[in-house]
Amino acid sequence: MSFVTDQVRRIDGQLDRLQLSQLTTTDEPRDGETVQTKDFHNVRRVEELQALVKTLSTTSYPKNPLLSTKRIQEILRDAKISKLCPICQDLSEESEAASPDYITREAPIAPSEVAYEHELEWLIISKATTQAYGQVVNTLLDQTIPITEDILYWDDIIGSYRYAGLYSIQTSPLRLMAWGKDIFHDVRRRREAFVEDLTQVSISDRWKRFWGILKQTVRDRSVLDIQRRVVGPLALVRNEARRKQDQLRRTKLLNANALGMLLGEGLSNHVLHEDGFSASHAHQWKSTVATSISLMDVALTSITNPSCSVADFDEHISAATSRDALFKLSPHRAAALSPADAAQRLETLLTRHIPHYKSTLAASVIAHGRPSPLIRYWLPFTALLLSSGTLLRLLLNRKAQILAGIRDLGATVLDFWANWVVEPTRKVIGTIRHDEGSEVSIMSKRSLEGDRASLERMVVDFARDVPPESGTLTDAELADVQLKVKEGDLTPVLRVYERDLQSPLRGAVTGNLVRALLIQIQKTKVDVEVAMGGIDALLKSQELVFGFVGLTPGVLVLMFTGRWLNSTFGTRKGRALGQQQGELVRELRNIDRILAAADVTEYGELLYKDHGLLLCEVHVLRQSAQKVLPRNIFRDFLEEIEDLVDVRSGRERQLGVVGRMRWAYARWL
Known part of the structure; x- marks a missing residue:
């Protein structure tokens, strides 16, 4: 939605408010009679006109209030506005016999049925003019804005030797065709200058003369080309680009002039700033509608006029509108204007001037705008066409390898999705829900308890089997030894170990040196498991962090892949x-x-x-x-x-x- 639709809605709403204000005054009793549709003799005609008014209203189309030009023409034809208008004829006759100050007085009241039908016809013309106004402004915008891109394209050609050389290569077939066409016309012209009785000349002489003319023409054209090379080929290309750019700028400025004039003098200006749609005068709005029709007609005609330049555009518009009887009608003269005349002028605008403007501007853009894609990319297309056979044979010969590569790529993508996205996500969810199967652990839960209990039993048995010199240990002393083992105290074992170390061989054979050494190994194992248990507890406290760390690579790969695909294959709407x-x-x-x-x-x-x-x-x-x-x-x-x-x-x-x-x-x- 653009500001054009807002302008059309605003103008249409002003027309509706104007009609409501007029109905409020005309529906009051006058001489015991009221204007109501049920009292009309031609009820069907009034209902048809009212239906057409609703069709032209913007309230019937909430999303896109602008009707197409074809639809507006159909509605105007369906209205069947007659050129025989009794009210217009009466007003015209009275205006001729009226005094000069008649223009300030209201028109006489006509019979209610004819007057109401007349007002409905004018309302249809007004709403159709509003729709046509929106179409003209929208067409000017649509035709003007893309010209900027073509102007920037020629800026690149003019400002860069690289782009100029590329453009020269792209358009070389066109220049070659133009050169061949010039040769053809020169040969035909010279041949016609030496026409003689061909019946007296043999066929071989005809061919010799033809080849002589052709060689002379090619030689002359070559001399002209050599003279043109004084400025260089790139200078010629840049000069051509500058000439086309100037023509595009002229077209853009003409369109901008017409657009500013329509917004500054057309319906929008009367609605926003002036009293053109005020109910202070019964026929002021008709004068505004007639003026707008004339203004749109003159604007489109002036743009397509080759003799109209940017400097004298305003003077050209002023001269054209001064000769137009529809422009700046007084309220009374607008009231005397037949709705059929305004409808005919509006239909001419829709059927002739708008299509002519579009076709003329399209031809100008084609002639002076950037070349078509076929011309810009003919070299890659030609290379692709020439190498298509080789590429096809290559694809057929390596069909199995290509299919295997595609399958491997698909399997890799699926494995990546399962192993680096789905599985880490499942583990993170399990960690959040305290799922035992997803806990991070580097040792089993019961390993430390079993090894510690085994160490306690080994030390207690050792203390019972190898009592100290003071005598056999009681049960209370053995319980105290077991308690100290839980705290890491192996004094009974170490005492015997130190004594047997004094005589290692005898202690190893007859003593308890080996047994004490094995108990210490078990103690070392328990200490290592205690340390590992601390590390395990630390990992469990941070297992959610580790879960997200495992999920991060897959997420990053997906994110960068999605951005690359969006930037590579995305449309302008998805920028x-x-x-x-x-x-x-x-x-x-x-x-x-x-x-x-x-x-x-x-x-x-x-x-x-x-x-x-x-x-x-x-x-x-x-x-x-x-x-x-x-x-x-x-x-x-x-x-x-x-x-x-x-x-x-x-x-x-x-x-x-x-x-x-x-x-x-x-x-x-």
Whole structure:
């Protein structure tokens, strides 16, 4: 949705309010009689007109209120507006016999049925004009905005030798065809200059003469080409690019002039700033509608006129409208205008001028815009076509290998998904839910308890079998030894171990040296398991962290792969947010540049040309902002847009609006 649809809705709403205000006054009793549809003799005609009015209303199309030109034509034909209008004839006769100040008086009241049908016909014309106004403005925007891309394309050609050389290669077939066509025409012209009685000349002489003319023509063309090479081939290419760019700029400025004029003098201007749709005069709005039809007609005709330049566009419009009887009608003369005349003029605009404008501008863009994709990429296409047989044979010969590679790639992707995404995710979920099967552990749960109990039994048995010199240990002393073993004290074993070490061989054969050594080995094993248990407890306390660490590689690979696919195969609508924000900044820069360099009138307002250029940039800015800004922020942004396109506020205030938009929406820029 653009500001064009907003303008059309606003104008259509103003027409509806005007009709409601008039119905409020005309429905009051007059001489004991009221105007009601049920009292009409031709009820079917009135109902048909009312249905067509609803069809043309923007409230019937919430999403896209702009009707196509073909649909508007169908509605006008369905209205069957007759050229015989009794009210118009009466007003025309009375205006001829009226005094000069008659224009300030209201028109006489006609019979209720005829007057109401007449007003419905004019309402259909008004709503159809509103739809046509939206179509014309929208067409101007759609035709003007893409020209900027072609102008930038020629900027690259002019400013870079590399791009100029590439363009020269791309367009070489066209130049070769033009050279061959020139040779053909020169040969035909020279052959016709030496026409003689062919019956007296043999066939061989004819061929000799033909080849002589051809060689001479090619030689002359070669001399001309050598003379042209004084400036160099790239200079010729850049000169051609500069010439086409100038033509595109002329077309863009003409469209911008027409767009600014339609917004500054058309229906939008009357609705926003003037009293064109006011109910203070019964026929003021008819005059505004007739003026707008004439203005759209003259604007499209002037753009397609080759003799109309940018400098004298305003003078050309003024001269054309001064000769147009439909332009700037007084309210009374507009009332005397037959609805059929306005409908015929509007239908001419829809059937002839709009299609002619589109076809003319499309032909101009084709002639002066960037070359078609077929011309720009003929060399790769030709290389691909010539090597297609080799590529096909290569694919057929290695079909099995290619299929195996595709299967391996699919299996690798599936294994990666299962092993590095699904399984780590399952472990993380199990850790969160305290699933015992997902706990991180480096040793079994019962290993330490079993080894410690075994050590206690070994030390107690050793103390019982090898009592100290004081005598056999009692049960209480053995219980105390077992308690000390739990704390890591192996004194009974170490005492015997130290004594047997004094005579190692005898202690190993007859003593308990080996047994004490094995008990110490068991003690070392228990100490190692205690240390490992501490590490195990630390891992269990951080097992959620380790789960996410295991999931991170798969997530990173998926994220980078998704970004690459989006940037490689994504459409313009799916561009990254950063690129969309860059578009917003670029459009604001263009708007600021247009306002800073614009020429203003004595009232500080923009000229039509600069106003049209501003509207084009604002149109693109609004579309870009709709993708970036949240919905509630975008509603506030639309208010800034309304202030920005209001030329009546003056250039200084418009520059202030641009500055406010920069800091107010800096978060999204």
